[in-house]
Amino acid sequence: MTVLRARGARFARDDRELVAPFSLTVTAGETVVLAQPDGAAAAIAARMCAAIVKPTEGTIYVGEYETRLQPPQCKRLIGFVDAAGFEGDEYAFKCEVAFRADVWGLDSRAAHARGRAVLEALGDGAYARGVALALVPDVALVVLDRPASRVVSRVRALAPAAGILRTR
Amino acid sequence: MSRLRATLAIVRRHIDRRYAIDWVMQFLLIGAISFVFGRLFADSLEIFGIVGFVAAASVIDRQHRRLLRRLTFFSAPLYGRQLARAHAIAPACAALSIPLAYVSGAALAGRALAANVSLGLTAAALVAATIALSSAFREGYRAALYVALAGAASLTLGLPFELRLPHPLAQCAALAALEAFFALRAFGETLARYDPLPEPEPEARPAAKPPRRASPASRG
Numbered sequence: 354m355t356v357l358r359a360r361g362a363r364f365a366r367d368d369r370e371l372v373a374p375f376s377l378t379v380t381a382g383e384t385v386v387l388a389q390p391d392g393a394a395a396a397i398a399a400r401m402c403a404a405i406v407k408p409t410e411g412t413i414y415v416g417e418y419e420t421r422l423q424p425p426q427c428k429r430l431i432g433f434v435d436a437a438g439f440e441g442d443e444y445a446f447k448c449e450v451a452f453r454a455d456v457w458g459l460d461s462r463a464a465h466a467r468g469r470a471v472l473e474a475l476g477d478g479a480y481a482r483g484v485a486l487a488l489v490p491d492v493a494l495v496v497l498d499r500p501a502s503r504v505v506s507r508v509r510a511l512a513p514a515a516g517i518l519r520t521r
Numbered sequence: 522m523s524r525l526r527a528t529l530a531i532v533r534r535h536i537d538r539r540y541a542i543d544w545v546m547q548f549l550l551i552g553a554i555s556f557v558f559g560r561l562f563a564d565s566l567e568i569f570g571i572v573g574f575v576a577a578a579s580v581i582d583r584q585h586r587r588l589l590r591r592l593t594f595f596s597a598p599l600y601g602r603q604l605a606r607a608h609a610i611a612p613a614c615a616a617l618s619i620p621l622a623y624v625s626g627a628a629l630a631g632r633a634l635a636a637n638v639s640l641g642l643t644a645a646a647l648v649a650a651t652i653a654l655s656s657a658f659r660e661g662y663r664a665a666l667y668v669a670l671a672g673a674a675s676l677t678l679g680l681p682f683e684l685r686l687p688h689p690l691a692q693c694a695a696l697a698a699l700e701a702f703f704a705l706r707a708f709g710e711t712l713a714r715y716d717p718l719p720e721p722e723p724e725a726r727p728a729a730k731p732p733r734r735a736s737p738a739s740r741g
Contacts, residue, residue: 452597
């Protein structure tokens with residue numbers, strides 16, 4: 354099953370091309386690497402695939418939803434991890450888990466348990482906390498912005514059915 | 522998903538200890554200014570202008586801008602209008618400290634404002650804060666224009682009192698509802714159109730080096 358399909362997606366701002374057109378397909382259970390020339394382009398491309406930044410041209414579908422037209426439906430299926438991870442302390446992490454439980458409509462206790470379980474599997478650290486937050490809801494696609502290789506294999510073990518897109 | 526649950530979750534993310542301290546400090550500061558300098562502003566329009574500009578300024582501080590721009594909110598499965606409504610609640614509550622403080626300061630100084638003017642000021646602060654929210658996603662003169670617009674909208678709410686029109690509070694409330702409605706719509710549009718791009722990295726790439734094209738996606 355295809356979880357992400359990008360066709361000619363590019364991003365430009367003030368006539369400057371920040372992300373060159375790219376096309377890719379990610380199916381469930383598959384890991385795909387999207388290479389970009391620099392960190393800024395990788396970050397924007399990851400956000401485009403996570404329906405956070407709208408492509409200037411081209412289309413990106415998450416499942417059957419288009420990121421520009423139906424961003425909430427897309428975001429419901431996505432766990433996004435920024436390159437900086439989650440830099441807050443333990444209390445902020447708990448608040449963030451509670452926030453996700455409320456917004457995604459999850460059982461609060463189960464969400465906290467899931468967050469803790471992921472953190473135990475990944476070890477503590479900003480990126481691990483970011484992954485834990487991304488995996489609190491049951492997602493079909495995980496978008497990892499410039500992760501370490503060992504993180505990707507652990508995310509794969511934690512979410513075997515999800516498609517994983519990582520930028521580099 | 523319950524909309525109310527999501528809205529309350531966002532409000533909770535806005536409200537922390539700093540929020541309460543800001544509220545009290547703002548109240549004390551405006552109260553003191555009203556107590557000492559209130560006699561200089563006998564005109565309704567001046568008071569509405571002051572309250573509106575201060576309410577707008579309270580929304581646009583850097584910390585608040587950063588909070589509104591957090592990726593957490595943009596990665597949540599919510600429409601722009603839902604985010605806008607939820608984002609507006611905490612700043613609107615914060616802005617309430619301004620008319621409350623102004624009215625309290627004036628009353629303590631023995632120049633109590635009429636009840637309908639006090640209610641009009643409350644509406645003006647709410648409207649100004651809601652309009653100024655859109656400036657958090659703009660830079661430079663565009664952001665300043667929203668603050669000016671917030672102040673101007675607040676001034677218009679003082680007009681029914683200044684011109685001594687019949688039922689000034691009802692006219693003020695009707696105008697405030699209209700302005701707040703359009704302000705929230707505009708803020709929702711702003712959020713829906715906003716692209717949260719990453720902050721520029723500290724080490725700048727050499728300008729002369731041409732950017733490489735993105736390599737095609739690979740299976741990993």
